[in-house]
Structures are given as C-alpha cells and as structure tokens.
Amino acid sequence: MSDTPTRDELWALTHAERAALADDLAALDPARWAQPSLCGRWTVEEVLAHLTAAASVGRARWVASVLGARFDFDRHNDRRLAEHRGADPGETLDRFRRVLGSTTSTFGPTEAWLGEVIVHAQDIRRPLGLDRTPPVGAVTPVAAFYARRDFTVAGRSAVDGLRVEATDGPFAAGAGPLVSGTTLALTMAMAGRAVYCDDLTGPGVPTLRRRCAPA
Incomplete structure (x- = not known):
C-alpha cells in the first residue's frame, strides 16, 4: 500500500475492519449487547445497527432522511438505526454481516467512512474488554484526516x-x-x-x- 492510500485501498481497509468487528462479536453473550458503548446513549447493539445503516444509506436516501427529520441529526440517526436493528442481537449482527463489503456512503472523503468503522468499533470493544487493535496502516489515514479537517x-x-x-x-x-x-x-x-x-x-x-x- 502506498503512503497515501487510494480510494480502493481505503475501502478494502474498511471492509477488513467491518469483518474483524463482526468476528469479535460472533460469540458475544446476549446480555452484553445491551451494555453502554462509548458513543453517547447508544448500546453496543445500537452502535452496530448504526454502522449497518451507514453502509446501507446512500446520498439520496440520506438527504431524504435528514429532511424528514427537519435537520435533527440525532432523530435522523435514531430512525435509521431502528430501521437496521434486528429483532434480536443475532439478527442485528447478521444484518451487519450483509454489508461488510459495501461501498455505499453519503458525502465526503472515504477516510471519513473508514474512520466511522474504526471509531465505532472501539466504541464497542473498549467497554466490552475486547482487545483487538486495528492495524496502524488502517488507522493512520484516519488520524491524518481528522487532524486536518472537522x-x-x-x-x-x-x-x-x-x-x-x-x-x-x-x-x-x-x-x-x-x-x-x-x-x-x-x-x-x-x-x-x-x-x-x-x-x-x-x-x-x-x-x-x-x-x-x-x-
């Protein structure tokens, strides 16, 4: 991989990090899916459903959803999360597995969507005591992007x-x-x-x- 990853390389890293998270959660005790994450008021299961939504909602649907929520982004995110959450944690994980290779996104650079997976995966892993650390090569382009842009x-x-x-x-x-x-x-x-x-x-x-x- 080059010092500056290509878009295809960034998507490949994104797919690998999604797959690693799915593997980490495969044997998770059902009760632990309700544990609070590092992401505000969302539980572990809700964060995973949010990641599924992020990999499923393209630009047109995203714009329609934001307009429907009257630019209340918390409401927008909660609605899309609910849409992609399963009837139980097993179904939520199955739905996430279906989008592991997705390149669907809304607006902005691919580094942002790789960052979405890396950050939310740690929002889940740290409270659960799961010790996987993403490869430095996957995290570095996200760090560089975050440092130069809000x-x-x-x-x-x-x-x-x-x-x-x-x-x-x-x-x-x-x-x-x-x-x-x-x-x-x-x-x-x-x-x-x-x-x-x-x-x-x-x-x-x-x-x-x-x-x-x-x-």
Whole structure:
C-alpha cells in the first residue's frame, strides 16, 4: 500500500475492519449487547445497527432522511438505526454481516467512512474488554484526516495549537504542546472519546482532554 492510500485501498481497509468487528462479536453473550458503548446513549447493539445503516444509506436516501427529520441529526440517526436493528442481537449482527463489503456512503472523503468503522468499533470493544487493535496502516489515514479537517468529528478543532505524534507509526501533525501515544489513542481522542486521553502523554494532554469533554 502506498503512503497515501487510494480510494480502493481505503475501502478494502474498511471492509477488513467491518469483518474483524463482526468476528469479535460472533460469540458475544446476549446480555452484553445491551451494555453502554462509548458513543453517547447508544448500546453496543445500537452502535452496530448504526454502522449497518451507514453502509446501507446512500446520498439520496440520506438527504431524504435528514429532511424528514427537519435537520435533527440525532432523530435522523435514531430512525435509521431502528430501521437496521434486528429483532434480536443475532439478527442485528447478521444484518451487519450483509454489508461488510459495501461501498455505499453519503458525502465526503472515504477516510471519513473508514474512520466511522474504526471509531465505532472501539466504541464497542473498549467497554466490552475486547482487545483487538486495528492495524496502524488502517488507522493512520484516519488520524491524518481528522487532524486536518472537522467533518464527521471535530478532529482539527480538538488538536488546534497542539503537536500530536504517534509512538507506533508515522502520524504527526500540528505545532504546540506535545501529545503523544498510539495512532489509535490519538484518533479516538480526536473523535471526542475522552477515555482515550488516559492512554496519551505530554504537556498538551490536559488541553485535549478538556476539548473531549461533553459540551
């Protein structure tokens, strides 16, 4: 893979990360599907249903859904989540497996949709104690995208005025007080997951932690 992955390479990484998450959840105890995730008020099962929706709803349907929700994005997401959630966790997982190879998306760069899978997979894995870490090569393009642009997450705003450097790969960006850690921990912190600040070091960590705090 090149230093700057192609669109096809990014989709291949996305498909691999979806498949890895599905495998992680295959033997999950039914009660644990109701465990809170790192993603706000959503449970593990609801986050997975959201990922299925994201891989199923193209641009036209997305626009229609947002208009129908009167630009209330929480309502839009909840409606699409409910649409793709199964009658039980097993069916929810089966529905997710059907979209593992999907390249359906709405607007924006492919890095954003790879990031959607990586971040939400960790939203699920960390509370469940599942210790799989995505390959650095998959996380690095997401980290670089988050650091340069606010899109699906406010990544650029989170690290504005800070120097962020990965300890396990080539990712580095910005200037200012240093924040260092794994590529995954930096990416998750840029996505607003404050718990990952515990995995970071450097004088810039308190600033980043404040920016990760819920508004």
